[in-house]
Amino acid sequence: PIAEEYASELLEFAGPNFRGGAVYFTSGGSEAIEAALKLARQFQVEIGNFSRSEIVSRNQSYHGATLGAVAISRNKKRREIYRPMLREFSTVNAPYCYRCAYDCTDGCRNCGQEYALEVEAAIAASDGKVAAVILEPVSGATLGAVVPPPGYLEKVSEICRRHEVLLIADEVMTGMGRTGRNFAVDHWGVAPDILVTAKGLSSGYAPLGAVIISHDVVDAIATGSGSFIHGFTYSSHPISLAAGRAVLAHINRTNLVQAADSDSNDSPASNLKQALSELRSLPVVGDVRGIGLLWAIEFVSDKVSKSTFPAEKNFAAAVAQAAVERGLLVYPVQGCADGDCGDHVLIAPPAIISAEQTAWAVEQLAAAITEASAHP
Missing domain, CATH: 3.90.1150.10 (Aspartate Aminotransferase, domain 1)
Structure with a gap:
């Protein structure tokens, strides 16, 4: 029962976008990213988009240590030695206004749109093979806490919806209140299809990660094959879930997000x-x-x-x-x-x-x- 109860509380914490959704618990961030990538692929297959298997990610990003996560990451020092083992996907530039590739004279509104259009160009160049776009709403360690320019995330979200591409928000580092909102995407009113979180999820007291999944993605699988073709030995481990549930209660009770x-x-x-x-x-x-x-x-x-x-x-x-x-x-x-x-x-x-x-x-x-x- 603790898995269902905690999942329900976490979905409520994640906001209206995830009402009617589901949570897939893992033992950490890398496992959660790996699960999200496979989930995006299965979703596209379930709705008939059999050719969609590519993931567009951003340069100067980091999504985890497992091979799928390393493949979509662009942290050179952590990736270079493993390149012969990886499948290479298209990448785009991450907004980085301190060293901007575009015009930042208007408060970065223009550059945000330009960076977002790189995502659309990558989707178009794939000839219908992109399953999802993954990004850190606020850059983590690799680029260093870069906040996106105005309008960027909103535009990327709109592009993904228009092209039937899932948007995956990697909030392993920024989730659970770290940025002053429950999740960083909340600053910009963006509703990702899949949200990945870990780290602050259990505050380090137990190994725990989570894939928070929107209703549309859940429904496609529930009314299709009926199950997610994936699994880890320690997914939804009750001790880790108890720690995570206690942390969430403490966050809410003591107003740590504020x-x-x-x-x-x-x-x-x-x-x-x-x-x-x-x-x-x-x-x-x-x-x-x-x-x-x-x-x-x-x-x-x-x-x-x-x-x-x-x-x-x-x-x-x-x-x-x-x-x-x-x-x-x-x-x-x-x-x-x-x-x-x-x-x-x-x-x-x-x-x-x-x-x-x-x-x-x-x-x-x-x-x-x-x-x-x-x-x-």
């Missing part, structure tokens, strides 16, 4: 946003970006040209090491600019962080950045 809203005055997320903005004055800080309680600091060797540090310098790792020595943990990542170069650190504190802890953490991070930049 605490993660960076536009809400005096919230932990608002305090973090304000404190991090002060880092922009440091000579090597090129960009401070993010939303809610998911932020990134991108480093450059020159602010005007936005030149990156040489890859061999591994500047982000140097910052992270200096931070560790001060008692602070941040997530260093390299390759955001072109797959090899471009350094940033990811910052994702808990929703219970105090204003004093935030001030201390940002002070230590500033000192770590200064120390790392002092070494040639």
